[in-house]
Amino acid sequence: MTPFDLQRMLLDDFPLLFIGEVALRALFAFVAVFLFLKISGRRGIRQLSLFELVVILTLGSAAGDVSFYDDVPLLPIITVFITLLFLYRLTLWIMAHNKRFSCWMEGKPVTIIKDGLYELHSLEQMNISSDEFFMELRQQGVEHLGQIRMGILETDGDVSLFFNDAESVVPGLSVLPPEHRPIYLRAPASGLYACTRCGYPQIIEEHQDSTCPRCKNSEWSVALRTQRLH
Known part of the structure; x- marks a missing residue:
């Protein structure tokens, strides 16, 4: 050759x-x-x-x-x-x-967010990384989970979202990129933080470490309260 x-x-x-x-x-x-x-x-x-x-x-x-x-x-x-x-x-x-x-053959729609929190029984079924999922939410105008009343992962991979009205928005886990969503094991200042695994909000005192009572996670991010812009 x-x-x-x-x-x-x-x-x-x-x-x-x-x-x-x-x-x-x-x-x-x-x-x-x-x-x-x-x-x-x-x-x-x-x-x-x-x-x-x-x-x-x-x-x-x-x-x-x-x-x-x-x-x-x-x-x-x-x-x-x-x-x-x-x-x-x-x-x-x-x-x-x-x-x-x-x-x-097709699977079933899975409820993954309810009242601003991840559904714990659905977390294991999600075959998608948190970064990919957060990107999906950002593309639909979501800034934090507290803006969402219900989120459903459809059988075709799309995410259907139903939003809280302005008066019903609750503090929630930020879905912004990592540079805008620092994660802490100990709170740098007293305030309201959201569990990075399930979104559960909790007041944590300065320099205190805490375990999420809902999913036993120990990493936290500052909870956001902003309303969704239409």
């Missing part, structure tokens, strides 16, 4: 006309994936469920193989697409008629 051989790197032993076949195969794959999504009834792919993501990845693998490999015939790939479409529609039909199966 000759290093940096342009012929090998660009086309190898294939004839130049094979480039045209690759273009035709790519067009076939594009049309097949488009028709699959169209026939399956999806109106968009902004958020995919776990099941739909598996289907799309399988489609992508089949489309990629038929696009680039000369020894992959088209008819077996068409069979793959038809089989996936059948399985997709069958699974959706079963999910529509069987709630238990639907919950197993």
Whole structure:
């Protein structure tokens, strides 16, 4: 093998006309994936469920193989697409008629914030880092948890928020970036602090360390009281 051989790197032993076949195969794959999504009834792919993501990845693998490999015939790939479409529609039909199966496939919405506090039983179910979750909240105009009456993690990964009105806002844990949300083991000054794990607010005296009575966490951040700007 000759290093940096342009012929090998660009086309190898294939004839130049094979480039045209690759273009035709790519067009076939594009049309097949488009028709699959169209026939399956999806109106968009902004958020995919776990099941739909598996289907799309399988489609992508089949489309990629038929696009680039000369020894992959088209008819077996068409069979793959038809089989996936059948399985997709069958699974959706079963999910529509069987709630238990639907919950197993899609999961359930999880309440993660209630009355300005994290729901402790939901913390273990969250497959998202606190930084990512705080970013989601900031993008929806949240400054601290006390502004939120209820927060629900949907099955597609989106977070639905229901806000307190101005009179009902309570002190809460800041969701600002770390440089604006210092964390303390001992309070630098007397005041109201929020548990960094569950959001529980508590008055702590200067230089005092404290353990959260709700989740046994020992790290605290200054609780915020600001109202949400619409």
